[in-house]
Amino acid sequence: MIGKALSRRHLLGLTAGAGVAAALSACGSSGPGAGATATYWSLSGPPGEAARQAAIDRFNAANPDTKIAPQFFQNDPFKQKIKAAIGAGDAPTMIWGWGGGTLKAYAEAGQVDDLTDWFAQNPAVKNKLFPTSFGAATVDGKIWAMPHETVQPILLYWNKKVFEQVKAEPPQSWGDIMDLVPKFNAAGIAPFALGGQSRWTSMMWLELLLDRTAGSEVFDRVFAGEANAWSDPAVLDMLGKIQQLVAENGFIDGFSSITADSNADQALLYTGKAAMMVHGSWSYGIQESQGGDFVKNDGLGYMSFPPVDGGKGDPSNQVGNPGHYLSISSKATPEAKEVAKKFFSTVLLDDAEQNEWIKSGNVPIIQGSDKLYDTSPKGQFLKFCYDTSVNAKIFAQSWDQALSPTAATTLLENIAKLFQNQVSPQQWVDNMNAVIGK
Incomplete structure (x- = not known):
């Protein structure tokens, strides 16, 4: 049985947190060690792969002493490969997914890290995301994944x-x-x-x-x-x-x-x-x-x-999907984990990330992103999805x-x-x- 914290009722509240941009620069620890590499597996194909690769490229360019190394797979092969890799103790540093029951299984098996304290130490990160996106990231009252990317009705x-x-x-x-x-x-x-x-x-x-x-x-x-x-x-x-x-x-x-x-x-x-x-x-x-x-x-x-x-x-x-989620493998090295956390607290929340998803016709999971929509047909579609999500009495995973x-x-x-x-x-x-x- 999935715990109460994984409630399916996702009424999306969208009020922007104050002072988020300034606070983000202070997020995280002292930083990963030089030469550290974090691996990242995710889905291939348009429009997501291009946005994910762009985020990784921005991070690697801004952090030349560390590296994120991605691999992309089609949907069904990804699900098979990630399950096998985690079971064999050979998971990538960052595990992309949809949260929910699969994440619960990872958490209960000790295969991913508990991020509750990290979010408590970095409130600017949490406050910038849709509050209800954390439902599918939470198991037994603890947060096991970083909500990111988009909301998808x-x-x-x-x-x-x-x-x-x-x-x-x-x-x-x-x-x-x-x-x-x-x-x-x-x-x-x-x-x-x-x-x-x-x-x-x-x-x-x-x-x-x-x-x-x-x-x-x-x-x-x-x-x-x-x-x-x-x-x-x-x-x-x-x-x-x-x-x-x-x-x-x-x-x-x-x-x-x-x-x-x-x-x-x-x-x-x-x-x-x-x-x-x-x-x-x-x-x-x-x-x-x-x-x-x-x-x-x-x-x-x-x-x-x-x-x-x-x-x-x-x-x-x-x-649909109230969000997408990145967990950190418990088997990753401390250095790789720090690279992942820095990625979470910087690039995944910046304006370039939001605009990348908007450009591809998606609604970013970041509060207030509707202010970035234009009046083009794509902007009208995004506003429809944003309103559909925020006005849904129930948004079920x-x-x-x-x-x-x-x-x-x-x-x-x-x-x-x-x-x-x-x-x-x-x-x-x-x-x-x-x-x-x-």
């Missing part, structure tokens, strides 16, 4: 040109979604793009649909480790809706062999092969960088996931990150089977109940 995107072509309007309810499915299929356009081979993209559908159907309470009970918590009628209803959408050809043909890591699902949207897509806010930057003039010419529409007819969930509720690694693995396996009609809704529930609390 899950949105519903649509191709405006395709909608105009079939004379359709964006869906305002689940019923509208189901009504649009035959309309787009008749026009030879897939209703939804989906990188189903990656599984976590399919998970977004379950997260949002269950919330809109039943509110947050059902997954709260799962999260708390309550026995048979998945055996709620709302879960069976949600799973049935998903399989109905699949059966009515709601997704692109062959979706189960399409990978999100290659951004093939994104390409289906901006090329007009699919009308809509449910994906994270990072999708904007991908479509902007890879979709030619699609975003530039106002081809991309976006909105929060619509309500379910008769559902109990608040449409303002949000699901993605299920595969909130749950333990064991439960998350079972979750992703059964989601793939659900979309491929290899398990019934009741079998799905039974399989998931079996790993609650494990």
Whole structure:
């Protein structure tokens, strides 16, 4: 069971801390020793890899006597490699992740350092970050990771040109979604793009649909480790809706062999092969960088996931990533750990870091970053995501990150089977109940 400190309720308060900029220069210890190297593993691909590399380059240029050495991996390979490396006691100095259940497992196994005292000694660092980003970094009242990068809500995107072509309007309810499915299929356009081979993209559908159907309470009970918590009628209803959408050809043909890591699902949207897509806010930057003039010419529409007819969930509720997280390996040398902490307290909080993420179409996790947005289409998108996040009554962490690694693995396996009609809704529930609390 994940402790109370990992509450899923993330109402983002965004009041800037006073005197932060001046205080940051005093953060940290006396500094790392000359020649110290900290290793850093993270995700590859646009837009994140470029921003991460730029931060490392700025740090290395400003600290020529030390070094951060990065390696970048695609999403699924990264998860496998980092788990194996940590288990073998050969983790990188800085461990990139999403917090939640995986971080809890690392903390309980003594594989990452407790950063509670470091944050207490460096209040300017903590005060500059979204306060609620620390929920997924906290286990049993202690902080085990540095929140950084961006806040990422899950949105519903649509191709405006395709909608105009079939004379359709964006869906305002689940019923509208189901009504649009035959309309787009008749026009030879897939209703939804989906990188189903990656599984976590399919998970977004379950997260949002269950919330809109039943509110947050059902997954709260799962999260708390309550026995048979998945055996709620709302879960069976949600799973049935998903399989109905699949059966009515709601997704692109062959979706189960399409990978999100290659951004093939994104390409289906901006090329007009699919009308809509449910994906994270990072999708904007991908479509902007890879979709030619699609975003530039106002081809991309976006909105929060619509309500379910008769559902109990608040449409303002949000699901996604309340932040990203860097932990320090307990096996790293003292010198490497000091390099990491200096990186945390300087480059990751500077204006260049914020502007790098804004440039890529993302909302920095730093308070007051909305003041840096311009009035361009990208600025309008960022303001939408910022407001969506701050106004969400509940901002829930993605299920595969909130749950333990064991439960998350079972979750992703059964989601793939659900979309491929290899398990019934009741079998799905039974399989998931079996790993609650494990």
